[in-house]
Amino acid sequence: MRIKSSLLNISAGLGNQIIITALSFISRTVFINSLGIEYLGINGLFTSILSMLTLAEAGIGSSIIYNLYKPVADNDRPKILALMQLYKKAYQIIAGVVLVLGLGLMPFLDLFIKETSVENISFIYVLFLINTAAPYLFVYKNSFLNVNQKNYIVTIVFSISAIISTCMKIAILYFTENYILYLTVESILSIITSIIVAYIVDKMYPFLREKIKRKLDPETKASFIKNMKAIILQNVGNYFIFGVDSILISSFVSIAAVGLYSNYKMLIDICRTFLNQVFTNTYHSLGNLVAKESAEAIYRIFKVTYLLNFWLYSLLSIMLYLMVEPFIDIWIGTEFKMTNIVLLILVIAFYERGMRNSLSAVKITAGIFHEDRFSPMFQAVINLGVSLIFVKFWGIAGIFAGSVISALMIPFWYTPWLVYKKVFHQPVGLYYRSYVYYTVIGAVTCLIATRVIKLIPSNTLLELIFQSVLCFILVNIIYVALFYRTAEFKYLLVVARSLLLKLPKVSTIYHKTIKRKRHMEVGGTK
Structure with missing residues (x-):
C-alpha cells in the first residue's frame, strides 16, 4: 500500500513539475x-x-x-x-x-x-x-x-x-x-x-x-507545544540561512542583481522541486515505517534512500554546473549571466543540502524536533557573519559562500549524529564514510563528464539538448557500473520493477507473457 500511494503521489508530482517547468520558462521570458x-x-x-x-x-x-x-x-x-x-x-x-x-x-x-x-x-x-x-x-x-x-x-x-x-x-x-x-x-x-x-x-x-x-489529552498537547516551539526556532534560523540572500544582494549590491540571481535560483529550485516530488511523497510512508518497524529495518531502508538521494542530487548537480551557463546564453542572453564561481558555490550548496534530505526525513518522521532546536540559529549567526564579511570582498559570491560554510559547521555533523544515535542506534562514522565515498565518486564523475561535454559545442538549443542527454546517460552508466552489485541498488531495482508492474499496460503485458509461457510449458509436457 505504501509503494502504491508513493507511486501515485510521485507520478502526480512529476507530471505537475513538468507542466509547471515548461510554463515557468515561458512566463519568465515574457516577464x-x-x-x-x-x-x-x-x-x-x-x-x-x-x-x-x-x-x-x-x-x-x-x-x-x-x-x-x-x-x-x-x-x-x-x-x-x-x-x-x-x-x-x-x-x-x-x-x-x-x-x-x-x-x-x-x-x-x-x-x-x-x-x-x-x-x-x-x-x-x-x-x-x-x-x-x-x-x-x-x-x-x-x-x-x-x-x-x-x-x-x-x-x-x-x-x-x-x-x-x-x-x-x-x-x-x-x-x-x-x-x-x-x-x-x-x-x-x-x-x-x-x-x-x-x-x-x-x-x-x-x-x-x-x-x-x-x-x-495533556500529553499530546504538551508534545505539540514542545515540538512547535522547537520547529519555530529551527525555521527562524533556516530563514536567515536560506531566505535572506535576496535581501542581502538588494541591500549591498542592487535590485537588478537580485533579478540576475533569481534566474539561477529558478533553475536550481526547479531541480530541487523535481527531486522533492520523489522524496517528499515518500516521507509519509517513511513516517508509517518509523512508527511500526525496528531500528534495523529503518536503517536498512535509509541506506537505500541515501543511495537514491546521492544518485539524483549528484546527477542534477553535475548537469546544473555544466548546462546552466550555456542555457542562459541561449535563453535570455549573456548579459543575464553571473560569474562561474557563483554558479559553482550555488551548485555545491544545492548538493550539500540535498545530501541531507534522506537524513532529515528520518529526523522529522521520528519526531526529533526539540534536540536540535538551536542548531539553525547557530548556523544563521555564522551564515550572516560570514556573508556580511565576504560580500565586501567577493560580492554576490561571498553571500552564497556564507551558506555553504555555515552548513558545514553545524548541520553537516550534528544532524547525522542525532539520527544515528536516537533512531538507528549505529555509529555515526558509518554515515561520514558513505558521504565521503559518494562525494568522491560524484566529483570524479563530474570531471569526466566535463571533459566529454566540452568536446561538443553548445551554441544552439539542439546542441545543448544533445549535451544534456549525453551527460545524463554518461553519469548513469558510471553509477550503474559502480553500484550494481550493492544491496541498496538491487533493492531499488526490485522496487522499480514492482512500480512498473503497477502500471496497467506493463502489468497486462507481463501477466499475458507469464500465462502464455505456462501454457506452452503445459503443452510441451503433454
Missing part, C-alpha cells in the same frame, strides 16, 4: 521582456521578505502532522478531530499575525531596496502580503491528505490552478504589461484553489465536519 530585470528583482525580494513572516506555519504544520500519523493509522477519529480543530485555530492566528507583521514592515521597505525605478512599491507589497496570508485560512486541510498519502489530489488541483494562473498571467504581461493586474490575478486564483482543496477534503472525509467529542 523579462515585458517588465525588465528590476521587476524581477522586486518579485524575488518581496518573496524573501514575506517568507520570514511564515516561519511559524511550518512549525505548527510539521508538529501536528507528526501527531496525526498514529491516530490516522489507528482510525482514532475523536483524536483526529481534536488535532484538526487545533490546526484550524492555529492557522487562523497565523493568517492574522502574518497580515499584521507584514503591514508593520511597510514603512521600512526602503531599507531593503538600494536602487529601483519601479513605481507603486507599497501597493505591490500589499498584494504580495494578501497572497501570502489569505490561503492560510483554508490550507490546513491539505496536510490531512498528506498524512493519508493522498497528496496527489492536492498536486492535481494545484497543477490545474497553476496552468490557468500562468496562462492568464502570460496573457496579461504580453498584452498589458500591467504588473499589478498580474499580481491581483495570482492572489485571487491562489485563494480559490485553497478553498477548492478544502471542499474536496470535506467531501472525502465527512467526519472532519463533525463536532468534537473529545479534547486533546
Whole structure:
C-alpha cells in the first residue's frame, strides 16, 4: 500500500513539475521582456521578505502532522478531530499575525531596496502580503491528505490552478504589461484553489465536519507545544540561512542583481522541486515505517534512500554546473549571466543540502524536533557573519559562500549524529564514510563528464539538448557500473520493477507473457 500511494503521489508530482517547468520558462521570458530585470528583482525580494513572516506555519504544520500519523493509522477519529480543530485555530492566528507583521514592515521597505525605478512599491507589497496570508485560512486541510498519502489530489488541483494562473498571467504581461493586474490575478486564483482543496477534503472525509467529542489529552498537547516551539526556532534560523540572500544582494549590491540571481535560483529550485516530488511523497510512508518497524529495518531502508538521494542530487548537480551557463546564453542572453564561481558555490550548496534530505526525513518522521532546536540559529549567526564579511570582498559570491560554510559547521555533523544515535542506534562514522565515498565518486564523475561535454559545442538549443542527454546517460552508466552489485541498488531495482508492474499496460503485458509461457510449458509436457 505504501509503494502504491508513493507511486501515485510521485507520478502526480512529476507530471505537475513538468507542466509547471515548461510554463515557468515561458512566463519568465515574457516577464523579462515585458517588465525588465528590476521587476524581477522586486518579485524575488518581496518573496524573501514575506517568507520570514511564515516561519511559524511550518512549525505548527510539521508538529501536528507528526501527531496525526498514529491516530490516522489507528482510525482514532475523536483524536483526529481534536488535532484538526487545533490546526484550524492555529492557522487562523497565523493568517492574522502574518497580515499584521507584514503591514508593520511597510514603512521600512526602503531599507531593503538600494536602487529601483519601479513605481507603486507599497501597493505591490500589499498584494504580495494578501497572497501570502489569505490561503492560510483554508490550507490546513491539505496536510490531512498528506498524512493519508493522498497528496496527489492536492498536486492535481494545484497543477490545474497553476496552468490557468500562468496562462492568464502570460496573457496579461504580453498584452498589458500591467504588473499589478498580474499580481491581483495570482492572489485571487491562489485563494480559490485553497478553498477548492478544502471542499474536496470535506467531501472525502465527512467526519472532519463533525463536532468534537473529545479534547486533546495533556500529553499530546504538551508534545505539540514542545515540538512547535522547537520547529519555530529551527525555521527562524533556516530563514536567515536560506531566505535572506535576496535581501542581502538588494541591500549591498542592487535590485537588478537580485533579478540576475533569481534566474539561477529558478533553475536550481526547479531541480530541487523535481527531486522533492520523489522524496517528499515518500516521507509519509517513511513516517508509517518509523512508527511500526525496528531500528534495523529503518536503517536498512535509509541506506537505500541515501543511495537514491546521492544518485539524483549528484546527477542534477553535475548537469546544473555544466548546462546552466550555456542555457542562459541561449535563453535570455549573456548579459543575464553571473560569474562561474557563483554558479559553482550555488551548485555545491544545492548538493550539500540535498545530501541531507534522506537524513532529515528520518529526523522529522521520528519526531526529533526539540534536540536540535538551536542548531539553525547557530548556523544563521555564522551564515550572516560570514556573508556580511565576504560580500565586501567577493560580492554576490561571498553571500552564497556564507551558506555553504555555515552548513558545514553545524548541520553537516550534528544532524547525522542525532539520527544515528536516537533512531538507528549505529555509529555515526558509518554515515561520514558513505558521504565521503559518494562525494568522491560524484566529483570524479563530474570531471569526466566535463571533459566529454566540452568536446561538443553548445551554441544552439539542439546542441545543448544533445549535451544534456549525453551527460545524463554518461553519469548513469558510471553509477550503474559502480553500484550494481550493492544491496541498496538491487533493492531499488526490485522496487522499480514492482512500480512498473503497477502500471496497467506493463502489468497486462507481463501477466499475458507469464500465462502464455505456462501454457506452452503445459503443452510441451503433454
